[in-house]
Amino acid sequence: RDIAYDPPPTADSPHVRAAKVLEANWTGASTVPSRGLYPHQWSWDSAFIAIGLRHLSPLRAQTELETLLDAQWGDGRIPHIVFNPSVPLDAYFPSPDFWRSSTAGRTTGAPRTVQTSGIVQPPVHALAAWLVHRADPGLSRARGFLARMYPRLAAWHRYLLHRRDLGGAGLASVVHPWEQGMDNSPCWDAPLSRVTPAPARSFRRADLAHGAPEDRPTDLDYGRYVRLATEYRDRGYVDGPGQFAVEDPAFNALLIASEHALAGIATELGATGTARHARAERLTAALIDRMWDPAREMFLCHDVRSGRLIAERSVAGLIPLLLPTLPRDIATALVRTAHGPHFGLGATTRLAPSYDLLGEAFDPHRYWRGPAWFNTNWLLERGLRTHGERNRADALRAAMLDLAAASDFAEYVDPYTGEACGATGFGWTAALTLDLLH
Numbered sequence: 001r002d003i004a005y006d007p008p009p010t011a012d013s014p015h016v017r018a019a020k021v022l023e024a025n026w027t028g029a030s031t032v033p034s035r036g037l038y039p040h041q042w043s044w045d046s047a048f049i050a051i052g053l054r055h056l057s058p059l060r061a062q063t064e065l066e067t068l069l070d071a072q073w074g075d076g077r078i079p080h081i082v083f084n085p086s087v088p089l090d091a092y093f094p095s096p097d098f099w100r101s102s103t104a105g106r107t108t109g110a111p112r113t114v115q116t117s118g119i120v121q122p123p124v125h126a127l128a129a130w131l132v133h134r135a136d137p138g139l140s141r142a143r144g145f146l147a148r149m150y151p152r153l154a155a156w157h158r159y160l161l162h163r164r165d166l167g168g169a170g171l172a173s174v175v176h177p178w179e180q181g182m183d184n185s186p187c188w189d190a191p192l193s194r195v196t197p198a199p200a201r202s203f204r205r206a207d208l209a210h211g212a213p214e215d216r217p218t219d220l221d222y223g224r225y226v227r228l229a230t231e232y233r234d235r236g237y238v239d240g241p242g243q244f245a246v247e248d249p250a251f252n253a254l255l256i257a258s259e260h261a262l263a264g265i266a267t268e269l270g271a272t273g274t275a276r277h278a279r280a281e282r283l284t285a286a287l288i289d290r291m292w293d294p295a296r297e298m299f300l301c302h303d304v305r306s307g308r309l310i311a312e313r314s315v316a317g318l319i320p321l322l323l324p325t326l327p328r329d330i331a332t333a334l335v336r337t338a339h340g341p342h343f344g345l346g347a348t349t350r351l352a353p354s355y356d357l358l359g360e361a362f363d364p365h366r367y368w369r370g371p372a373w374f375n376t377n378w379l380l381e382r383g384l385r386t387h388g389e390r391n392r393a394d395a396l397r398a399a400m401l402d403l404a405a406a407s408d409f410a411e412y413v414d415p416y417t418g419e420a421c422g423a424t425g426f427g428w429t430a431a432l433t434l435d436l437l438h
């Protein structure tokens, strides 16, 4: 090597490293969360990924959402996984032959040509579509991006607000822990305890080939996930009273934020967004009425089957901070809780943990029972900024950028030490890093 003409390569910047993760996880039409562990397209991952991707390529970000929405069901649901047919069946469990969407989901309008799961994930999509549009309005208008997205997103929200109003309060229920996206959160322990697990020998987990067993949900959890999904499938994915139905504050807050975004989209398309803003306000009131716990100063999950609040503190209960029209006293209380002993921000933890530091079930490494995740922290960062907490938002942003790069864009980290857990090169960690850098 001629040192005069060939200087040593400098280390890539976090921006370039994050872009490389998204490039490596791009399949040509969408982005996988992780090449090894999650080799298909996931619903809420794609929404977060599009939010970051818009800074690299607005076209790719639009395509990401279009690919997902091409797999939408006739009843409006957006499936939580869109399977890539070129990936071997045993690469991920449950695989398409478990969900059997195109046959079992015939009456609920599952697509014929693409295989999907039959459950959903949090509705971040309208929010993502709006942010993607705003990154390059010229390209978006030229491609008719919002005009094509709007009716589909409206149908998605209609599905959630009607077919999924299992509690009768006007809010959406999840019917499986995978739907809320925080699979083994201690919030599900009580409602799941009523579900008889499917026998362990009746299925084969693929996740353990990629993740340490002590970082993942247990076999007992999986037995219950399989039982619930099997029963839903065997009912043809028709919604109605089932064994598990929970109203979750993060899921509903994201629906409300997305409803506000749909109002913006409607206005951009020349219609009026007034009715959507009004609906978002009604939903916010219902959320407070149904799930706010003034003693714990946070939102709790509502177990529709028992009619009770679930007395566990999960990061999901802080995420409504995202809502700009949250009453001032509630926003202030949420900020206090996030920075208090249960979540430790600015004191004992580097990022907000997924679950109560003082909770009996807390485990700093086990998936959604303690570790810190980048998507939930990104939502909190947005919330802090929205409510004028600039210094705290800046501190959280700095910690996220530091730990995302240091952990090689890990799926999740130990909330105290920042040690990487789960997969590295994780899609939304890289995407949301890019968003924070802009």
Ligand code: 9WN
Residues within 6 Å of the ligand: 033, 038, 042, 044, 045, 080, 178, 181, 182, 183, 207
């Ligand atoms: C089940 C893809 C998904 C995330 C979820 C996360 C995890 C799947 C799994 O991975 O769930 O959907 O197999 O564990 O919990 O939030 O969307 O990244």
